Amino acid sequence: MGFFDKLKQGMNKTKTSFDEKISNVFKSFNKVDEEFLDELEEILIMSDIGMDTSIKIINNLRQRIKKEKVQEEEEVKQLLREEMQKILDVTDIGLKLNTKPAVILVVGVNGVGKTTSIGKIANRLAKDGKKVVVAAADTFRAAAVEQLEIWAKRSGADIVKREEGIDPASVVYDAIKITKEKGADVLIVDTAGRLHNKKYLMDELNKIQKVINKEMEEADKEVLLVIDGTTGQNAISQVKAFKEEANITGLVLTKLDGTAKGGVVIGIVEENQIPVKFIGVGEQIDDMEVFNSGDFVKAII
Ligand SMILES: Nc1nc2c(ncn2[C@@H]2O[C@H](COP(=O)(O)OP(=O)(O)OP(=O)(O)O)[C@@H](O)[C@H]2O)c(=O)[nH]1
Ligand SMILES: [Mg+2]
Structure with a gap:
């Protein structure tokens, strides 16, 4: 199935959560390889994360999977969480309201x-x-x-x-x-x-x-x-x-x-x-x- 068909199908099935989609990728591939990472990247893109950001996340994930020799579903998910979290932690999130008023x-x-x-x-x-x-x-x-x-x-x-x-x-x-x-x-x-x-x-x-x-x-x-x-x-x-x-x-x-x-x-x-x-x-x-x-x-x- 081509990318756009998948995108369309993804939109028709918005009820399938991100997490379920990732688990499905694990089911279809028996090891964490390039094919697996490609599939994961498509899922990120289809989840509105955006092309550039998805590629960046997957590149970082690829390096860490290699370095940390990760193969288990839960471990990969944890690395993915960490890579996403890194992106979200841009700056201090509190409100800066120190003057009066x-x-x-x-x-x-x-x-x-x-x-x-x-x-x-x-x-x-x-x-x-x-x-x-x-x-x-x-x-x-x-x-x-x-x-x-x-x-x-x-x-x-x-x-x-x-x-x-x-x-x-x-x-x-x-x-x-x-x-x-x-x-x-x-x-x-x-x-x-x-x-x-x-x-x-x-x-x-x-x-x-x-x-x-x-x-x-x-x-x-x-x-x-x-x-x-x-x-x-x-x-x-x-x-x-x-x-x-x-x-x-x-x-x-x-x-x-x-x-x-x-x-x-x-x-x-x-x-x-x-x-x-x-x-x-x-x-x-x-x-x-x-x-x-x-x-x-x-x-x-
Ligand atoms: N479930 C849910 N509903 C929310 C939340 N925030 C706002 N709403 C609902 O969204 C609707 C629109 O909220 P408003 O606060 O009026 O939105 P607004 O941006 O001020 O709208 P306009 O002034 O018309 O532009 C209302 O029915 C809110 O109750 C939320 O976090 N969760
Ligand atoms: Mg309003």
Whole structure:
């Protein structure tokens, strides 16, 4: 069967987990040789890890298998986990919010979980004793403001909101002023979900960033790009588009509950050297975890 047929078949059978696929490769080959490694490489590519990253992982794996004389399924899996983990451990994953105030700008395409993640992050920060203000800079829908308001109440954060349709950058301007007046520690800015091909929305994001850079020049700034963990290859173009417009400092990978996916993030981290900071594992306020590369690779293999 050709590569593309396999790819198609793979997509029709997304229920077969990554781990099962690897075990199947072990069943079809009785030894860990070049053929086996080729097959494994195809599985990585089909799991959205990306061509270049998959090749890199397999090359490293090949060397280690040779050097460490590995033949057993569990040993190979362990080496594979370690090689993936190495890629994911790019930099420090904590939020850098040492100034008072500091700011977190949250961006991403529609429906990925931005507002929900803001609620969860605000809650974590509040638990650490921080005073948080959230800015409702998604002014497209009245419902967006209401949704953020609910999360602000749950987490004990203050909210700055204006009427629907107003320029989001002006909401951010007001929110910065209020954050300073209240002596709050962190301002978190919720933005509208924007398709990366809609130029005016991206321009608007630039305007928000200009306001932040001007009004909070000295502040520590995190720009978190939220990615739906059930998305495949499309996540790569999302990262590319947002990186052109914003200085992304970290990723939030959501909806990892109930999915064996998320492999795409390995390629994204490798290619962009942007760390995953949090993962979302449900719709409730506590359903967020600090990203742990070791646990993550264990979950997929
Ligand atoms: N299962 C699960 N659902 C999630 C998670 N994060 C968010 N959601 C759900 O995803 C849906 C969209 O979440 P929102 O937070 O509104 O997403 P958004 O990016 O703010 O959406 P827009 O503002 O419309 O662009 C909601 O139904 C959330 O409950 C998660 O980690 N797991
Ligand atoms: Mg939202």
